[in-house]
Amino acid sequence: MRIVITGASGFVGRLLAAALLRARTFDGEPVSRLVLVDRVEAPDVARAGDALVELVHGDLIESLGVVFAEPVDVLFHLAAAVSAECETDFDLGMRANVDTTRAVLEAARAQAVAGGPRVRVLFAGSIAVHGGDPQLPLPPVVSESTLPVPRSSYGTQKLVCEHLIADYTRRGFLDGRVARLMTVVVRAGRPNAAASGFLSGIIREPLAGLPATCPVDPALRVALSSPRRTVQGILRIAEVPRGTGPGRLDGHLPVLLPALTVSVADMIDTLRQVAGDRAADLVSIAPDPAVEAIVGSWPAVFDNRRAEAFGLLPDPNFLSVVEEYVADHAGGR
Template sequence: MRVVVTGAFGFVGRRLADALLRTRTFGGTPIRRLVLADRIVQPDSPAAADPLVDVVHGDVIDRLGEVFAEPVDVLFHLAAAVSAQCEADVDLGMRANVDTTRALLDAARAQSATGGPRARVVFSSSLAVYGSHPALPLPPLVSESTLPMPQSSYGTQKLICEHLIADYTRHGFLDGRVARLMTVAVRPGQPNAAASGFLSGIIREPLAQRPVTCPVRPDLQVALASPRRTVKGLIRIAEVERGAGPGQLHGPMPVNLPALTVSVAQMLATLRQVAGDAVADLVTIGPDPAVEAIVGSWPSVFDNRRAAALGLEPDPDFMSVVRDYLTDRRTGGVSR
């Protein structure tokens, strides 16, 4: 069993790699090699030093020969340009998201066509494939059957990739699975270029005694998932067998990972409850119409039944998300 993770040294990728290394199996089968591919590599990370791991350094689209140097059984494709980057530079987003994904799919197709295994490809999509327009507003409760209508370049690029994966799967070139991620919070480290990055920043930065600006109105509702629930969801969607029975993956439809719906005001109230007034007062409200236009177009209330049928549940409340973050920050732990 040879497993590949692209974007493996990003936030979610690191935690996914760590989870796979803890069990050293996929679906009960021992992992023979775990390939961690990323344009930015942390050579001193524990994962990179693990004897089970091979590291591929560089843009994935330029390193396909190394990724597919041996047969790939499972491919987690997490590498992507993020939302605000794609909005500012459409060409960058098309290359990083659409062109790279198609190249990976074509490499998997070629592997199967030449007698190799039919790769199981797990694609991390996004709730950004949805969007509300005055002519066709979102329903109050969003499910996988809701028409995706992205209102950002990032969401459009993710949706293009979803359709490519569905078509390649229909033709039998590969076994594609699409997990639509909610906004993952709370993320440690430095702020990134994602439009949703402030949803981690308004918790992370004050807890580190740094002031931060919240660029949206406090009553805005958002759909979140903790790193732990996100990694669990990716692995479950990857490992589950296809079929019509209970606990199996039915049909080609993507799976929306379970969402916790919370308002920004509730997030800030939780911060105040956990850390006190002095910390919570480090957050100021400073509206940024560009950020609110992107994040505000995403749905916040999801029908989680499809995920629940696979044994996946949302975080119980935002307090549990913050406590997980504090525990991981204190212990250096990762998702479990």
């Protein structure tokens, strides 16, 4: 089984690659090749020299000929431009998110038309597809049946990709699945350009003895998922068998991964509980209207019954999220 991960050098991509290399199997079959694709430096798992790993470095659209030079069985499409940079640079977001995703889907379609395997494509969606509108406010609890009304270019681009994947799947060109990710916290490493990046920063930086800025009202509630639960959810939705009945994936609706709902104030209080006043006092509140407009438009409470039917549950509390980060990154960021 030849598996491809796009955006493999990103935070979630690295964790997903590491999980697949530990398991050496996917959906009960041995992995024969793990192709890691990104335009930046290779992830740590690649530099370890594992014989299963194949590296493809460069722009994804330009690299698809190499990626599909041999049959692809499963493709995890994680490569994307993130929220704040899509607001800053519209053309970047359209190319990185919409144009690139369509090129990936066309390559998968061409493989099927030529008689190759029908690619199973897992797309990393986002809760940014949801947003309130004066004529159609968000319900108190959002589910997969809630009409998406994105309030950002990033959310709009993600929604366009969801619809493309659903139609390519309906037409039989590929087997597409969409997992709508919650905001992943705590992300290790350097901050990225996501509007939600501060949600990791207000934990990660103080734990390293560094100051952090919170650009939103601490009363704001957000929907989060730990890195471990996020990767678990991506793999599970990719492996769920097609068909009707319990535990099977029927139709083309995205699946909302489980959400832990907390306020930013609760997050800072948990930081204080874990690391004391000195760490918590490193967080300063400095509202940024641009960030608040994006993050504040996202829903915070979700109906996760579909995910639960596949055995997926949210993190039990934010304390467990912070303790997981501390355990995984003791001695560094």
